[in-house]
Amino acid sequence: MYNGSFNNLDSDGDSNQYEALIANARIMLVDDEPINTEVLQTYLEGEGYTNFTSTSESVQAIEIMRQSKPDVVLLDLMMPDVSGFDILQMMRNDKSLTHIPVVILTSSDDAETKLKALQLGAMDFLAKPVDASELALRLRNTLGAKAYQHHLINFDQLTGLPKRDTFMEAVDSQTILMSGNKEKGALLHIHIENIKSINSSIGRENGNKIIQTFARRLQASIQSTCSIQNALGIETSVKVARVGGDKFAVFMGPASKPEQVTMLARKIVTDTGQSIKLDEQLYFTSTKIGIALYPNDGDDVQTLLSNAETAMSHVRDHGGKENLTFYSTSMDEESASILAIETGLQTAIERNELRVTYQPKVDVKSGRIIGAEALVRWISKDLGFVGPDQFISIAERTGQIIPIGEWVLKEACAQAAVWREKFGFDFHIAVNMSIRQIHDSDMRRTTKDSLEESGLPASCLTLELTESMVMENAESNIELLRGLKSLGISLSIDDFGTGYSSLSYLQRFPLDELKIDRAFIEEIQTENHRAPIVRAMVSLAHDLEMSVVAEGVETETQLQFMQQLNCELYQGYLRSRPLIANAFEELLLAENQPSKAA
Numbered sequence: 001m002y003n004g005s006f007n008n009l010d011s012d013g014d015s016n017q018y019e020a021l022i023a024n025a026r027i028m029l030v031d032d033e034p035i036n037t038e039v040l041q042t043y044l045e046g047e048g049y050t051n052f053t054s055t056s057e058s059v060q061a062i063e064i065m066r067q068s069k070p071d072v073v074l075l076d077l078m079m080p081d082v083s084g085f086d087i088l089q090m091m092r093n094d095k096s097l098t099h100i101p102v103v104i105l106t107s108s109d110d111a112e113t114k115l116k117a118l119q120l121g122a123m124d125f126l127a128k129p130v131d132a133s134e135l136a137l138r139l140r141n142t143l144g145a146k147a148y149q150h151h152l153i154n155f156d157q158l159t160g161l162p163k164r165d166t167f168m169e170a171v172d173s174q175t176i177l178m179s180g181n182k183e184k185g186a187l188l189h190i191h192i193e194n195i196k197s198i199n200s201s202i203g204r205e206n207g208n209k210i211i212q213t214f215a216r217r218l219q220a221s222i223q224s225t226c227s228i229q230n231a232l233g234i235e236t237s238v239k240v241a242r243v244g245g246d247k248f249a250v251f252m253g254p255a256s257k258p259e260q261v262t263m264l265a266r267k268i269v270t271d272t273g274q275s276i277k278l279d280e281q282l283y284f285t286s287t288k289i290g291i292a293l294y295p296n297d298g299d300d301v302q303t304l305l306s307n308a309e310t311a312m313s314h315v316r317d318h319g320g321k322e323n324l325t326f327y328s329t330s331m332d333e334e335s336a337s338i339l340a341i342e343t344g345l346q347t348a349i350e351r352n353e354l355r356v357t358y359q360p361k362v363d364v365k366s367g368r369i370i371g372a373e374a375l376v377r378w379i380s381k382d383l384g385f386v387g388p389d390q391f392i393s394i395a396e397r398t399g400q401i402i403p404i405g406e407w408v409l410k411e412a413c414a415q416a417a418v419w420r421e422k423f424g425f426d427f428h429i430a431v432n433m434s435i436r437q438i439h440d441s442d443m444r445r446t447t448k449d450s451l452e453e454s455g456l457p458a459s460c461l462t463l464e465l466t467e468s469m470v471m472e473n474a475e476s477n478i479e480l481l482r483g484l485k486s487l488g489i490s491l492s493i494d495d496f497g498t499g500y501s502s503l504s505y506l507q508r509f510p511l512d513e514l515k516i517d518r519a520f521i522e523e524i525q526t527e528n529h530r531a532p533i534v535r536a537m538v539s540l541a542h543d544l545e546m547s548v549v550a551e552g553v554e555t556e557t558q559l560q561f562m563q564q565l566n567c568e569l570y571q572g573y574l575r576s577r578p579l580i581a582n583a584f585e586e587l588l589l590a591e592n593q594p595s596k597a598a
C-alpha cells in the first residue's frame with residue numbers, strides 16, 4: 001500500500017491535510033469556572049470537534065499540557081493563583097509548549113491587557129460571553145495557521161514531500177511496530193546524478209523544475225510497484241521523503257524478500273531516468289540507489305539511512321553502469337579509502353605525483369602512429385599507484401578534476417608540440433575531458449592557453465568526452481561544445497555504445513570522431529553477434545561524417561575486422577599499452593627519423 005493519509009506523510013492535497021488536522025485537533029480548555037469549559041465544549045462538539053482536555057485548576061494547566069500536547073489552547077486570563085498571563089509566560093519558556101497556539105478568552109476590553117497577552121505570544125482573542133459561531137471561526141483560523149506552520153516545518157516546499165526529520169520519525173515509529181512482529185524492511189537512498197551541473201548551466205529555477213518532475217515520477221513509480229505487489233498478494237507499504245537537495249529516501253516495510261526491494265529500486269531507476277522535457281529541450285538525469293536492509297544493516301533509522309547512503313556513494317564513485325546496490329560492511333572500509341583518495345588528490349599536483357602516459361593512435365590502413373591519447377596516472381607517495389578508474393570519478397564529484405584536467409591538458413599539449421617538432425609531422429594528441437570542466441570552468445580559455453603556451457596548432461588537439469557525459473544535459477552541452485570547437489580543435493565521443501545516445505541528438509553535436517567502446521571490440525573475437533553492431537556504428541559515424549577509432553584492439557582478428565569496415569584508427573594493446581613519454585618516443589623513433597630541424 002502506498003500510504004496516502006496525512007499521518008502517513010503523503011504529499012498531495014494540502015487542503016485535505018488541513019481538514020484532517022482541524023477535525024482531529026486536540027483542544028485544551030482552561031478556565032477556573034467549570035461551567036464555562038462545559039459550555040465551550042458543547043458548542044465545539046456541535047461543530048464536529050471530538051478531542052478535548054479541560055481543567056479548571058490553573059495550577060495544573062502546564063503539567064496537563066505537557067502530557068496531552070494539545071493543538072490549541074483556549075485560555076481564560078483572569079484566574080486565581082496562576083493567571084492566564086502566568087500560563088502564557090510558562091508556555092513561552094517551555095520548548096515543548098512554545099509553538100502551541102493560544103486563544104485568549106477575556107471579558108476585558110482593556111487595550112493594555114490585550115497587548116500584554118499578545119506580547120506573551122497569544123494568537124487571538126475571544127470576548128466573553130463567547131459567541132458560538134465566532135468561536136468556531138476563530139478556532140478554525142488558528143488551527144489552519146497551525147496546520148500551515150506544521151506543513152512548512154515538516155514538508156519540502158518544492159516537492160511537497162516530507163522532510164528528513166519527519167521521515168525519520170515516521171520510519172522510527174514504523175520500525176518499532178515491525179520489530180514486534182519480526183518483520184523485515186528496506187531503506188533506499190536515492191540520488192539524482194547531475195542536478196548540480198544542470199543548475200549551473202540552465203539556472204536554479206529550471207533545476208527546481210527538474211527536481212519536481214523527478215519527485216512526481218518517483219511517487220508514481222512507487223505507487224505502481226505497490227499496486228503490482230499488492231495485486232500479487234504481497235502486503236507492503238512505502239514512505240518517501242526528500243532528504244537533501246538532490247537526495248530522496250524511501251522506506252519499504254514490511255518487505256519480506258530482497259527481490260521485492262530490487263523490483264522497486266529497478267522500477268525507480270527506469271521511471272526516473274527518462275529524459276525530461278523543459279521548454280522544448282530534453283534533459284537527461286540518472287538515478288543511483290543504495291539500499292540498506294532492516295534489521296540486518298541497522299535496526300534504527302539513522303543507521304539505515306547512513307548505510308544506504310554509503311551504498312549509494314559506492315554506486316556513484318564506481319562510475320560504472322550499475323545504478324543500484326545493497327549495502328555491505330566492506331563498503332565502510334571502502335569509504336575510508338575513498339576519503340583517503342579525496343584527501344590525497346588535493347595535493348597530488350603540488351607534490352608532483354601525477355604523470356601522463358601516452359597510448360598510440362594508429363592508422364588502420366598504414367599501421368603508422370599518427371598520435372596518442374594522453375592518459376593520466378597517479379603515483380601517490382601515501383597510497384601507491386592509484387588507477388584512473390579509481391580516482392577520476394571521485395575527482396569529478398569533488399571538482400578536483402578541474403585542476404587535474406588542466407594539468408594533463410597543458411602537459412600533453414607541450415609534449416605533443418615537442419614530438420611534432422622533433423619528428424616533423426602533425427602529431428595528434430587526444431586528451432580526456434570531464435563534462436565538469438566545461439560546465440564549471442572556462443575550458444575554452446584553458447584550451448586556448450594550453451595551445452598558445454605549447455605552440456601546438458589547434459588542429460592537432462582532440463578533446464574526448466564520454467558518451468554518457470555528452471548525453472546528460474545534452475542541450476546545454478551542444479552550445480558549450482560549439483564554443484570549444486570554434487578554437488579549431490576536434491571533438492571525440494568516447495566509450496561509444498555504453499551511454500544510450502539519442503541518435504537525433506548525436507547529429508546535433510559538433511563531433512569529429514567516434515570511439516567504439518572496448519566491450520564491442522572485445523566481442524568481435526568470440527561472439528559474432530556483436531559484429532553487426534560494430535558494423536552499424538561505423539556506418540552511422542561515417543554517415544555523420546565522423547571518423548572512427550576502435551578502442552582496445554588486442555588481436556589481429558579484431559584489427560582485420562576493423563580494416564574491412566574502413567575504420568580509420570585504432571588503439572589497443574596489440575600495438576602498445578599506454579607508455580611514459582620516454583618509452584613512447586622509442587616507438588616513434590622506430591618508425592620515424594627525427595627531422596633535421598630538431
Ligand code: C2E
Nearest residue numbers: 375376388389392408432433434552553554571572573578
Ligand atoms: P578511456 O579514455 O576510454 O581510455 C582507454 C582506456 O582503455 C585506458 O584505461 C587504456 O589503458 C585502456 N586500454 C587501451 N587499450 C586497451 C586494450 O587493448 N585492452 C584493454 N583491456 N584496455 C585497454 P585507463 O588509462 O585506465 O583509463 C581509464 C579511463 O580513465 C579512461 O578511459 C578515461 O575515461 C579516464 N581518464 C584517463 N585519464 C584521464 C584524464 O586525464 N582526464 C579524464 N577526465 N579522464 C581520464
Ligand code: MG
Nearest residue numbers: 373432464494
Ligand atoms: Mg579516452
Ligand code: MG
Nearest residue numbers: 494495515551
Ligand atoms: Mg574509451
